[in-house]
Amino acid sequence: MRGGPARVLETLRRADGRSCSGETLSRAEGVSRAQVWKHIETLRALGYDIEACAGEGYRLTRTPDRLYPEEILAGLATRWLAREIHWFDETDSTNRVALELARSGAPHGTTVIAESQTAGRGRLGRSFFSPPHLNLYTSIVLRPTLTTASAPTWILAAATACAETIDGYCAPGEVEIKWPNDVLLRGSKTSGILMELAAEATQVSFLVLGIGINLNVDRGDLPDEFRAHATSLSSHLHAPVDRIAFASSLYLQLEGVLDACAERGFDAVRTRFERFFRMRGREVRVLEIDGGETAGRAVGIDPDGALRIRTAAGREKRVIAGDVTLAKGNA
């Protein structure tokens, strides 16, 4: 939405539930009453409930449950993140769109949001279940001055922002980060991160950070293969989540951790990350990308984001990229 309808919406929103006369709207817009009516119809088609009372004018009674850029921007306190939002009712994958935007020169912070994804992607080529109008699927173009070797720490930083945002809705101790990029709610996955990047040798050209968070999908509606290990924030809270408010907080939180990382490296957000890192001392099993498998006790996170594991033989091993299974019941 741009231009007239966006400006009419803005005026109605500022009226804060009171009516605006067609006269006021047409004067504010500098357009005819007929044109105002056309804009109102456009807004209604987008799902806005707008009452027309004879003699009183128009009144905004309900905003739709859609992650429209105007809705998010209205409550967004960021400086550079998500100041430009590309919204889709449906797309194949927000990361795919963001990568294409990045390649065409989209600036730092450009954000893609989709209400649903037909080919939502998770890590290691997995799919990400993306039903419409319930969750948050978003990808952000980033252009930091960063070496490829440091890039993985940005996943940990992003996971920290997701965990902190979810934590704001939960009781202490319920949220945890499963290295490197999953956020768990009482042990069940609610959020995943997929970072993709383009680099020239050792220097990152751009990153795309894709974040998928189960907000209002019902746990019972998750596909069989996910249900046992996944949940949603609303299923956890037994109450629906305002997706727009959630997205705005997440973007603000994310901007903060990424700015800190860009200025002073991962060390700057390490304490915040460690608040949600409860794997230390637990038995884990890691499937590495080269097909190898390591089992042992998680010891900690190295400055470059690698997971340190002590094997049964007492040897310490660093895992840079891999897929972790937590042994149950030894937290």
Next chain:
Amino acid sequence: MRGGPARVLETLRRADGRSCSGETLSRAEGVSRAQVWKHIETLRALGYDIEACAGEGYRLTRTPDRLYPEEILAGLATRWLAREIHWFDETDSTNRVALELARSGAPHGTTVIAESQTAGRGRLGRSFFSPPHLNLYTSIVLRPTLTTASAPTWILAAATACAETIDGYCAPGEVEIKWPNDVLLRGSKTSGILMELAAEATQVSFLVLGIGINLNVDRGDLPDEFRAHATSLSSHLHAPVDRIAFASSLYLQLEGVLDACAERGFDAVRTRFERFFRMRGREVRVLEIDGGETAGRAVGIDPDGALRIRTAAGREKRVIAGDVTLAKGNA
């Protein structure tokens, strides 16, 4: 070139300078004499000199100085590298083309060659002077199982293959690698490498290795800004270089070092690299990507490909990404 003309060329080539009758060619091809004649004309248009002697048939007298895939494949001993070659008389940038091929799923080893580039790219956004029909501009799509952190060592490996190939034409001690990716001939640059990659977090999705080598361009024809620090193999040898033979050796050498790297890491090619690494002990100045500058004595190369420098204050520093200036006259 595909199909009929390629097969006629193959038959003429196998005749090794002797004539093939039109009859032989048309039987071998299973096509009419008129069709054979059309194929001969196609080949002539591509620059092949083919004599037609009455009563004797056709004879290949000269192959053109073009890096046609058929010419390279005829003498290529690689297993997977450059088995599929995309040739362009002119393109903007072979790396740009290879990245696009990689994104569309082109397999490991897919190779792009251009006779000239209108927007040849060097490292750090610099341009690469790419006049037509004189040098080698090639980019290779690679799909290794590799972490992004290890990717920079593949530049060193590629530089090793370039140095070894050039070294085959030169006297001992004339060829040197300037970390990370330039090959110098008696101190003047003859070859540059541009690696670009796409990654999912810590795991490389694909690499593109772009290699530009000054072969037959005359040193005096280089633009002013390059002439002082660059040369070409032919200017060095005072004799033209067979570009097809050079490309075939380079691809073979490259396949070897990359296979070794993929199996056992950079350590597997370290000795070969170090043969050309003469920076140790020399004064260098490094402009880092974050704008910082480090000066000191080069100490060596770390296992991850970083350059170790000892500053005047005696502190050791690792440089992961940067642009090196060698102080003159202290080799």
